[in-house]
Amino acid sequence: MKDNTTDQTLCPVARAETEVGDRWTVLVLRELFARSHRFEEIQAQTGATPQMVTARLKKLEEDGLVERRVYNKHPLRHEYHLTEKGEAFFPVLLALRAWGEAWCKSRKEGRAVNYTHLTCGKAAGLGPVCESCGEPIHRNELAAERAPKYQRERDARWEAFKASR
Amino acid sequence: MKDNTTDQTLCPVARAETEVGDRWTVLVLRELFARSHRFEEIQAQTGATPQMVTARLKKLEEDGLVERRVYNKHPLRHEYHLTEKGEAFFPVLLALRAWGEAWCKSRKEGRAVNYTHLTCGKAAGLGPVCESCGEPIHRNELAAERAPKYQRERDARWEAFKASR
């Protein structure tokens, strides 16, 4: 995609959007952060078609956010993992999550995931700083726990996906 | 767009992406945060076609991020402004900017915009907390200054846009 407005600009937002400015791409990244490393898990949980997943993973790899790791030869099978650049995207996803929780859901729907801030042992809240201790949140100092309802939703998606094959 | 994976999920990221999961949408929001409130400014600076701008603004209005304000009757003319929900999106853009500056540009290209943290009077850095005083950054406590190179880029885009009509 040649693109004079985003490739040749100094604007970091435009630059970023050429790499992650797509719904499926962000959903794939969400899954990688959620430790879904296999193609089928990503496909099932994002709801994308296999072509979409293939295309996004390929582009993410080209852009340096994702790397493939062989976990099986014969047949050749890969797992997808975040690189340093991919891991660095976490604050964006955290901010997007905070906005989504605050502005895209009714109050009675609960949180999908609750984070515990491991450095202080208490609830981290929505960030960017821990609501319990005030320190900036880093992904490696976080323990995630899915709300039962959200966990069930994911389990159901996986079952539905497997059943449809 | 009926969408069983993003409309019916508890995941705030998926919810958010149905509203802002698109390159043009994010670029339009960037312009609104940059205080471009007129249709043509947005069109010129994003590089989108008028249909794209129309469609995104309409959707953003429907989703409650943007409101139209009449600034002229006869002919009827509107300006586009962020609502509270739209303003609340700022941390996402800030995080995206930080990631873009850090990972989508070569070191020798400078920053596009530098922020001064008004509460401490010093450089705010890339956030989410002020690099000078450590406090969380809020948009209304920030003064933005465009790098001369970036300002020239924007001026040139505006000139090119006007010349092409």
Place this chain on the structure above:
DNA sequence: GCTTGTCACTATGAATTTCATAGTAATATG
């Protein structure tokens, strides 16, 4: 040794979206 299952995709074609180019409508300005 043959069927069934697993995993990661690819193939196909219709439907939708995007893009470039051009044009319109209402009014102000010189």
Place this chain on the structure above:
DNA sequence: CATATTACTATGAAATTCATAGTGACAAGC
């Protein structure tokens, strides 16, 4: 009365997306 300003709309070709189906390589069970 001609030109400029502003905010769009129209059109059709090109590209992308989607749903549905299928493939290839192997493992595991019987």
